[in-house]
Amino acid sequence: MSAENPIRIVIAEDHLIARVGVKTIINTQPDMTVVGEAANGMQAVELYRKHRPDVTLMDVRMPVLSGVEAIIAIRAEFADASIIALSTYGGDEDIRRALQAGARAYLTKDVLHDELLRAIHAVHDGGKYLPASVSAALESSTLPAGLSAREMEVLSLIVKGLGNKQIAYQLGIAEHTVKNHVKNILSKLSVDDRTQAATAAIQRGIIHL
Numbered sequence: 001m002s003a004e005n006p007i008r009i010v011i012a013e014d015h016l017i018a019r020v021g022v023k024t025i026i027n028t029q030p031d032m033t034v035v036g037e038a039a040n041g042m043q044a045v046e047l048y049r050k051h052r053p054d055v056t057l058m059d060v061r062m063p064v065l066s067g068v069e070a071i072i073a074i075r076a077e078f079a080d081a082s083i084i085a086l087s088t089y090g091g092d093e094d095i096r097r098a099l100q101a102g103a104r105a106y107l108t109k110d111v112l113h114d115e116l117l118r119a120i121h122a123v124h125d126g127g128k129y130l131p132a133s134v135s136a137a138l139e140s141s142t143l144p145a146g147l148s149a150r151e152m153e154v155l156s157l158i159v160k161g162l163g164n165k166q167i168a169y170q171l172g173i174a175e176h177t178v179k180n181h182v183k184n185i186l187s188k189l190s191v192d193d194r195t196q197a198a199t200a201a202i203q204r205g206i207i208h209l
Contacts, residue, residue: 007124010036010053012044012070013086014062018109022057022086025113032120041065045073048081055124060087060098061208068101075102082123094205095134105129147188147206154181159198159207 009026011034013019019037026032036047041058042065048056056074060067067085074081084105085098095106104123107116108131115131122129147155150171157167164182168175186192189200201207 006031006033007055007120008033008035008051008053010038010044010047010051010056012038012041012057012062012067013059014039025116029117041067041070044070048074048078054082055120056081056083058083058085060085060094068097071098071101071103084119084123089205106134107131147185151181151185154178155185155197155201156207158194159201
């Protein structure tokens, strides 16, 4: 691309300061321009329909419609959409969700601006881009946790600090059933106790606070 025909970019980011920072980096490039800004996933979908950008930078965690849900919605209408997922977190489950939704790149927000620009050029040219740290997170993890819907409910309550009796009451199930779920959760996450399970769930992006 050139200054006469720049890469057209939409930024979807709910934090104003982060959005302005990314916009500033892009608009200082002679071959790129920001054509739209969204503060939530629904706006991102609407702006994509309006502008049909060459590349979309999509924050994974946003209100109204999450970044992953927005990616799915956009790709359902525009299969060739070039989307880069952005996140504060580099957990393997977050990465998998974004890539499975159709993102062609995944960057954490602490990425150097040169790498952001490389990712934009890569996906604009039809390729994919995963920084070394993101690839390492995927390679070092086990397969996706594979938790059942009920196990996810139990895990979310473990993260909130609830004990087995409290979880049983809240979910309307027997306490021994909760104990079985906890045992399965620890096994699937390859951890030894509830504290480690809660930590792993947050770090890997299995549970979002």
